[in-house]
Amino acid sequence: MASSRLAFENISKQFPGVKALSEVSFDVAPGEIHALLGENGAGKSTLLRILSGVFRPTEGEVKVDGTAHHFRKPESARQAGIAMIHQELQQVPHLTVAQNMFLGHSLTRFGGVIVNRREQERRAAEALATIDPSINPGAPISSLKVAQRQVVEIARALLDRAKIIAMDEPTSSLTPSEFDRLAKIIEALAAGGVSIIYVSHKMDEVFRVCQRATVMRDGKVVGAGIDLENTASEAIIAMMVGRQLTADEHHSHATDSVSVEVRNLCTHRIRDVSFDLRNGEVLGVAGLVGSGRTELLRALAGADRVTSGIVTIDGTALALSGPRAAIAAGIGLLPEERKREGIIPGRSVVSNMALPSMSRFAKAGIINQSELRRCAEDLLKRVNLKPFQLDRQINLFSGGNQQKAIIARWLAAGSRILLFDEPTRGIDVGAKSEIYHLIEGLAAEGHSVIVVSSELPEVMRVSDRVLVMRNGAIAAELRRDEFNEETIVSHAVGTADSRGAGDQQEQPHV
Incomplete structure (x- = not known):
């Protein structure tokens, strides 16, 4: 289209034995926030790699402002005004904010012999001032929170005068309040004429920030330029998975027999945590980031040192001396950082x-x-x-x-006791449904399961009971008939009357 900022025209990509993309076509208007949706493996990442110059298409072409481009390398895409913000941020931890922003094209002086750090920091500060002036361009990038590091990547795109920014799962590690801040930044960029391609599995975010959507499945476009204001999320999800996903009812398999007793458990991050876990039960753990949810699971799995307290499994006290002892006792952990702590990639x-x-x-x-x-x-x-x-x-x-x-x-x-930390982070809606069924099936077989999740609908969907944590302690224990988002949040932030030592502590940073 003549009015489009970006157009994919009949893009196909063939790998040996696999056709990853087949005749993909859609357009993005200037200043539009356009959602690119689909299950994992639908072809979204391959398409974005073509846009950013990592891959070359087998057929078809990419047009920017009506001009066809054939990017041979990422630098070519950058020069055409295209920026890519990856889910796993492409940053060097020991370098400063400014050094990361100029990575690959440093400003130099004296004939290119010496990097002009002062000028880099000045220009970085100018770019950051438009979106978050609190970030120090001279600070190590590793000292920033994930949300701030996302902002640095956006500022880097502005530094390059990007007119198209593709964001791949930009909020997978952000809190709701951090997403609100990012959403305002994205909306401000769009208001200034920047086109955004927004990839996310979180439908609430997509409908919050995006105007139109393109849905992919099996390397093909199954819906292009969908008006999100007049489309239900259920219709989008059905397009993504190729079938209608029905809302599942929770089925409890909890028995009266207790498999795990935790009494006054303390580590450097949690204090006096006590609860029982029954055979066949799914126990949810909710709370703000930093409330001690992950640290509780790590303590039970022997990954963090326990300073005091007792954990009893089937009546026998467990010496949590390390992961081997926990594994021998029948405890298995699915860690929050799956790629870093859960697998050996190669x-x-x-x-x-x-x-x-x-x-x-x-x-x-x-x-x-x-x-x-x-x-x-x-x-x-x-x-x-x-x-x-x-x-x-x-x-x-x-x-x-x-x-x-x-x-x-x-x-x-x-393992009979399974600890799931953010089990569906970064996975698509169809896979989420499968994970929920797996959790319920394990409970039906008699496994005891603890699920930590930042997504309250997920916690309420899978759990028989929910523990709400605040400042390293249990602030409330809720039965299923007490579940609702308002109640959980009020206990998590300390605005509700709740039991536990957490009531007198300061609220954690959101």
Whole structure:
């Protein structure tokens, strides 16, 4: 279209044995916030890599302001006014904010011999002043919170005079208040004429900030330029997954028998935490970022040192001396930082699945490969791994399928107590539904499950009870008939009358 800022015209991309994209066409107007939606594996990332010059299309062309471009490298896309903000920020931790903003094209003096740091910091400060002047361009990037580091990437795009910014899952690690701040920045950029491509699995965010959407499935566009103001989220989701997702009812499988007793548990981040967990129960843990949710699971998994308190499993006190002791006691953790703490990226899905239980498949130091493969096939079929390629590197699977492989890991290890920390972060709506069914199925088999999630609808969907944490302590315990978002939030921020020592503490930073 002549009026479009960006147009994809019949873009196809062929890899050996796989057609990743097939005749993808849609346009983005100047100053538009355009959602690019689809399940993991739909082709969104491949398309954005073509836009940013990482891949070249097999067929078709990208047009910017009506001019066709054939980007041979990322620098070519940058010069055409295109910026890419990745889900996993492309920053060097030990460099300053300004140095990261000029990464790859430093300002120099004396014939290019010396980097002009003062001028870099001055220009970086000018770019940051328009969106967040509180960020010090001379500070190490590692000293910033994730939300501030996102802002630095946006400022870097402004520094390059970008007129098209693609954002890939920009809020996967942000709190609701941080998203509100980012949304205002995005809306201000659009008001200034910058076109935004916004990739997210969070439908509430998409409908908050985007005007139109393009939906992809299996490398093809199944809906282009959809007017979000006049379209229901259920219709978008059905387009993404190719079927209607119905709202599932929660089914409790909790028994009266207690599997885990926690009494006065303390670490450097949690204090006097006490609760019981029953066989077949799904116990949710809610609270603000920094409230101690993750630290509680890490303490139970032996990853953080316990300074005092008692954890009893089936009546036997557990010495939480480290992860090995927790694994031996039947505890398995799906960590919050899946890519950093949950997998070994370059190894196969089978190898990752067997990590804590390799001794089960080895005799005299020799692994029984046939027995390992038999077990892997059974468990990975059970969790519905897609694609079912056991020798494929785990980092080549979608986030949802990586989570399935980690669940299979703990089933292989015989874990009865499963700790899920943000189990659906960064995964699509279809995979979320599968994870919810897996959690419920595990509870039905008698496993005891604790689920930590920043998404309140998720906590309420899967849980039999919810513990609300504040300042490292339990602020409230809610039965299912007491669940609602307002109640949980009021306990999390300390505006409700709630039990526990957390009532007298200062509220954490949101």
